[in-house]
Amino acid sequence: MHSRTPAHRTGRPRSAAADTAILAATREALVELGWSKLTLGDVATRAGVAKTTLYRRWPGKYELVVDAVAELFDELQVPDRGSLAADIEGVVLQFAAILNRPEARNGLIAVVAEATRDEALRERLRASVVDRQKRLVHEGRARAERRGELPPEPDPEAAARAVDLIYDVVAGAVVHRMLVSDEPADEAWVRSFTSLLLLGLAGASRAG
Template sequence: MSTPARRTGRPRSAEADRAILGATRAALVELGWGKLTMGDVAARAGVAKTTLYRRWAGKNELVVDAVAAVFDEHLEAADHGSLRADIEDVVVRFATLLERPETKTALMAVVSEATHDEALGARVRSAIVDRQKRLVLVGRERAQLRGELPPEEDPAAAARNADLIFDVIAGSVVHRLLVSAEPVDREWARSFATVLLHGLAAASSGTGTAPAPEPAREHRQKPAGSV
């Protein structure tokens, strides 16, 4: 029986990847999209340019992965005991991340380029958007287990709802910070959560809060491991 062919070359280094992605974000802030080159990134990261090309076909893919990496590292769906608190927390976390110069510059650059580069747009969706939708999925599942939201029996409808929730949250925060140039603080996050959970009527009441919805008792589930 023949033995499997051994892979040649050095194994991929996680440390080198982190250095390359960090160097990409730093170079983008300093040089801008138009002047950024693979050679600049290689020099900053202390690696050969061929090392970059073994991992990424070009700077489009490299910059998208640099943005995706910082989102993966800093965004998490922390459990604060209620859907409202979870929403407020992820909104503030996302805003804090977007206020970092390297994140803001890289994100705006790839979004701009993706408007006329279909392949880049697809990579942005798969590497950034689709991966960050996990925050919505995790938060929704927790809320269903607490009885704050009813379960969704139709997978297609559940997927569409998750897309809509993600678009509302991400779009609102990006517009507030990067278009309107207004702060996203705790007070704004509370008001935003009110609109998201209870609608415009609750926000128009002037209180900034509204009564919590009744739990969906007929379908209430218990968290795994509970009795």
């Protein structure tokens, strides 16, 4: 097993504009070239930056793609559609729409496969995508509690475990459906999945 460690950055401060251009160029290359043909040199050319600028920011191709894909998932929002069920359906449909994008699909499949044997990359994927997107569960649950749809959870540790479980169930189901089974997560499937998830949440609330 090999591992990567983040490069220590010294010298001039990072340019947000350069970062934005590099990540956008990475997604463009994933669409046009696919994972196997994507190179850091091509990304640098597309972004209009020197290769040294790119290498100062990302130690390798996998780390670059993680950050490029993470930006797509940062677009996710929990819409206020009036009920917990409708809110869940809304965010799951958004998630599915992102996974339908070739840059997300190509990049995610590649980095997840590599992360199974690269601990540092696995941690980067967890921090950049998984941990950042758990905010959606926090937001959705807080809104449901304000509506009286779910009881508050006074125990912080139990609340954190619930957030982890809900996120794992939602993300795991959608990723498996679309990237493993290669089936669509369409509105009918999302409605059925949401009904099943709500049954679990109701049971957990009664057990608590």
